[in-house]
Amino acid sequence: MGVSNIVFIVLLVAAGALFAKNAGKIARNIRLGRDLKRNDRPGERWKIMARVALGQSKMVVRPVAGIMHILIYVGFIIINIEVLEIVLDGIFGTHRLFAPVLGNTLYYFIINSFEVLALLVIVACVVFLVRRNILRLSRFTQPEMKSWPATDANIILVVEILLMGAFLTMNAADSTLMMYAHLGALPDDLMHYASLPGHDGFLVSQWITGLTPDDPYAVANLERAAWWFHIVGIFAFLNYLPYSKHFHILLSFPNVWYSNLAAKGQFTNHEAVTREVKLMLDPSADPYAAPAEGGGEPERFGAKDVRDLTWKQLMDAYTCTECGRCTDECPANQTGKLLSPRKIMMDTRDRLEEVGKNIDKHGKEHDDGKALLRDYISEEELWACTTCNACVQACPVNIDPLSIIMDLRRYLIMEESKSPESITAMFNNVENNGAPWAFSQADRAKWIEES
Amino acid sequence: MSETLRVPTMAEMMANGEKPDILFWVGCSGSFDDRAKKITKAVAKILQRAGVKFAVLGAEESCSGDPAKRAGNEFLFQMQAMMNIQVLDGYEVKKIVTACPHCFNTLKNEYPGLGGNYEVVHHSQLIQELINNGQLRLMGGGTFKGKRITFHDPCYLGRGNGEYEAPRALIEKLDAELVEMKRCRSRGLCCGAGGAQMFKEAEKGNKEVNIERTEEAIEVKPEIIATGCPFCNTMMTDGVKNFEKEGEIHVLDIAELIAQAEDL
């Protein structure tokens, strides 16, 4: 075992451990949320996951972004086979371990298809960069997309281009070496590069073999450099994920599996409220009775902070890709109101990260005196929502920003009795007249006589 | 408008020892708003023409609780819901039709969790059903033949409950030309009234939602904007007035279209 194998194994283990640690923190943060049962009807859930996450059915609603995204996505999934080979080569000090196993023809075919995908991925990333930075599509220039979110997106795209570039460079150098071997001009100590006899270059990278140096040793060094850059880049990228919206490549699958299967118009019935209302309506109930056992701290009505949300709402926040399709379809946002459902998701994630850091530093019960409501999301944003569900429909990974908006509204109303004046008046009318307007309930059938 | 209306209340029917097949849930807007009352009457006339045995709750009906719920007042919502469930169960109601997608959604989806289980249909669905089973026969080729009609999807019927086709099927029954707006069906734009917005000033912005939506409707040059919700109807009517187009573009509910075409 050579030094480079040892270095490689150390890097591999370190990258894996660091990633596990940070991913574990995210899992812990998600578990700070309230309980929610979301594992009924597994058959339907697998289907929806196959359709929406694997099949990208909601991505293609917008064809340009949809198709580009599918390229990057397929490229990512397939290239993992290549990464597996690289990792095994790294561990065992082999070169193109899969070539003899798969046989020349099949191996060529596979690597050639990777190369085509790599090229397409580069094209797609360039298109995405152009859309974001030159065309400046409106949904990428909203206020919540300044600073980090914009940088994050660009970093991801540039890194993907670099990684794909390294992959193609590596193959080009390898092709050159094999061509030397073919001509009998490869020095003996480089002969392990000649793992594919009769080779005349891979489909895409053969076009850049002309750029490789003339000296076989320099070519071999280039191959090694690109190889290391590629794999170390992947390790680094893996560890970048937990800090980035790009974490969605891992979470979108479970997130879609745990989708809300009920009709979108159906909002949850708050159970604690049901108990109290039943008590109020039941003439035989003793109003002075002690609260039901199992009490402890009474449950908060609605949500003020991230811990009042369910784990699914928190998982939504970590899954959000900041694509802005929700905001783009939001009637409130389109007419210039402050509300942006994407911002609701980003705020929820930011606040949750903050709470998580507090826990790391000061222990689980720490209270920093801040909350999702008001420190992040204003009342004005909340009241602009028409509950139209356009955001929920638009989200390619079945995130539900509306449910968070509603839980925050519930807190405002039920815990703080805070609502715009006209809404309070509406409540009073419903309570006193059985209608949101000040009409008498007795007049409900008047329309019959008027006809 | 030829037929006179006969609309019994549940209490009256009960007193006569009768039981309707279906309860017509009128809703607050349909009961009190002068414009929406016309929709209510159109629905009643269609039911009557089709020979459906129906009744209303009249003074015993109360707000379904939708605006309270969407505004976040779960207490008030559940109070309303449980009182309504008591009334509905008292009359042993099995099936409900309503012309308001908000009532439709609430009764259909949120009442079961509180013990109220009914078969709830939107009037566009019921009318389609009546046509399909031959109870209601449309002449077709009448008032609306060849007219350009665009349909504005109500959020709580469409996205909320996945019903996009029933209202469109009815428009096609009128031999009219159905033209779709840029944003329709699952991507339809809200009228701006949902989520209790109807009862408050909109937040600060650069436009009202109903203006944006009406603009979009006007783009397809319709003679009629069809709606399936009394709130959408109000919002679109206001929008059309805002552009001073009320002479050229009429805003009519699906039920009104059918009733007018059949000269009810």
Ligand code: SF4
């Ligand atoms: S439900 Fe609310 S946040 Fe979502 S699109 Fe509609 S108005 Fe915007």
Ligand code: SF4
């Ligand atoms: S919530 Fe969904 S649609 Fe909105 S930005 Fe996030 S991923 Fe995109």
